[in-house]
Amino acid sequence: MTNKIKATLITWLMCLALLATISAAYLINIQGRTLFKLPNQATVLVEVKSGSNVVQLLKQMNQRDYLTDTGVLRKLWLKTNPHLSQIKAGWYQLSHDQSLVSWLSEVAKGEVITxxxxxxxxxxxxxxxxxxxxxxxxxxxxxxxxxxxxxxxxxxxxxxxxxxxxxxxxxxxxxxxxxxxxxxxxxxxxTLNQLLSEYELPELIPSKAQWITLASIIEKETGAAHEREHIAGVFLNRLSRNMRLQTDPTVIYGIGPSFDGDITREHLKTPTPFNTYTMKGLPPSPIAAPSKAALESVLKPLATQDLYFVAKGNGEHHFSETLQEHNQAVRQYQLNKTISKE
Structure with missing residues (x-):
């Protein structure tokens, strides 16, 4: 074999080797562009369990027929993308026709579904x-x-x-x-800390627990937002006079989840730790979740002499200073019901 032929052969072998290298690199690289195929072009949630690795995860995808197994090529692709192997546990959304590199990037970053x-x-x-x-x-x-x-x-x-x-x-x-x-x-x-940086607790409400409890009652009694401070003022006025609060929501809470929506005279007379018709002062704990507005109303109540209020049927209340006026309002707005908040 002449030197010229040898040189030509070597050149061809080098070209073939280069071509093989380029082809292999291409086949490895396109692994990341592989698309998931989900039934009915669905979107599914996939759990990545704590302690699992990327190989186990992709095997799981293969077993579900979401992904075609390409064997050694995919393993080589993972070797060239080590950052995608550091997967984080959690639940992830997987979309039809999403690429492998896109989804594994989300799993590696911990972009769990929320x-x-x-x-x-x-x-x-x-x-x-x-x-x-x-x-x-x-x-x-x-x-x-x-x-x-x-x-x-x-x-x-x-x-x-x-x-x-x-x-x-x-x-x-x-x-x-x-x-x-x-x-x-x-x-x-x-929220409590932020409000206390702006206001002080009323003397009648010395603790955060009592503050939250009173705010929860105000929340339940408020139908119109602009009345919160007025209702807060009424309850504080009653507490200052050692009067029972006599508020229906506390009675209802004391009945519990079995309450059927119809409050009766018997309910009002039956003592429970939360029945403010039979006990003085605040109940032992909140009766609901108070909003920031309800919490704030306790700190800046409307200053009036009102001791009573009754629902008018439109979400608002009629407020009264005297029991006589209150009873008249009850008859006017509650169709002659005789139950009054004494």
Missing amino acids: HKITLVEGQTLWEWLAKMSSTGLINIDVKFDEGNFRYTDLTGRVWSEGTYLPETYQFTHLASATSILRQAKQAQVD
């Missing part, structure tokens, strides 16, 4: 838990003991009524109810 829930002011914790349960997206790890009015989680920790701020909260897929409540509890703590 949801939102709005916890409404004036509702009880048992109502909040029922709403959380209805979503099917939250792990309910708090139970309500109606007989003892106690909320406990799986560890035995007691969760208190009303000590959470009503707001919209973001949570990860299948998060626990307690994780959401911790957010709401901290939000209320921050």
Whole structure:
């Protein structure tokens, strides 16, 4: 073989080697552009379990027929993209025709799927838990003991009524109810501290616990937002005179979730720890979740001599200084009902 032929052969071999290298690099590189194929062009949620690795995750995708297995080429691609191998546990959304590199980037960054829930002011914790349960997206790890009015989680920790701020909260897929409540509890703590930096507690309300309790009653009684401070003033006036608060929402709370919506004379006469018709002062704990506005109303009540109010049927109330005027308002607005808030 002449030197010229040898040189030509070497050149061809080098070209073939280069071509093979380029082809291999191309085949490895295009692995990242591989698309997931989901049934009916769906969007699914995939759980990446704690302790699992990227190879196990992709094997799971292959077994579900979401992804075609390309064997050694994909393993080589992962070797060239080590940052995609550091996956984080959680639930992730996977879309039809999403690329492998796009999805693994989300998993590596921990961009888990999140949801939102709005916890409404004036509702009880048992109502909040029922709403959380209805979503099917939250792990309910708090139970309500109606007989003892106690909320406990799986560890035995007691969760208190009303000590959470009503707001919209973001949570990860299948998060626990307690994780959401911790957010709401901290939000209320921050709100209380912010309000106390601007106002002082009334002399009649010496503790944060009593403040929250009174605010929860105001929240339940308020139909029109502009009346909050007026209602707060009435309750503080009654407390200053050692009068019973005689507010229906406390009676209803004392009945519990079994309340059928019809409050009776018998209910008003039956003592419970929350019946402010039979007891003086505030109930032992909040009866609902007070909003920031309700909390603030306790700190800046409207100064009047009013001791009574009755619903007018349009969301507002008629306020009175005397029992005589109040009874007249009851007859006018409550169709001659004789129950009065003495």
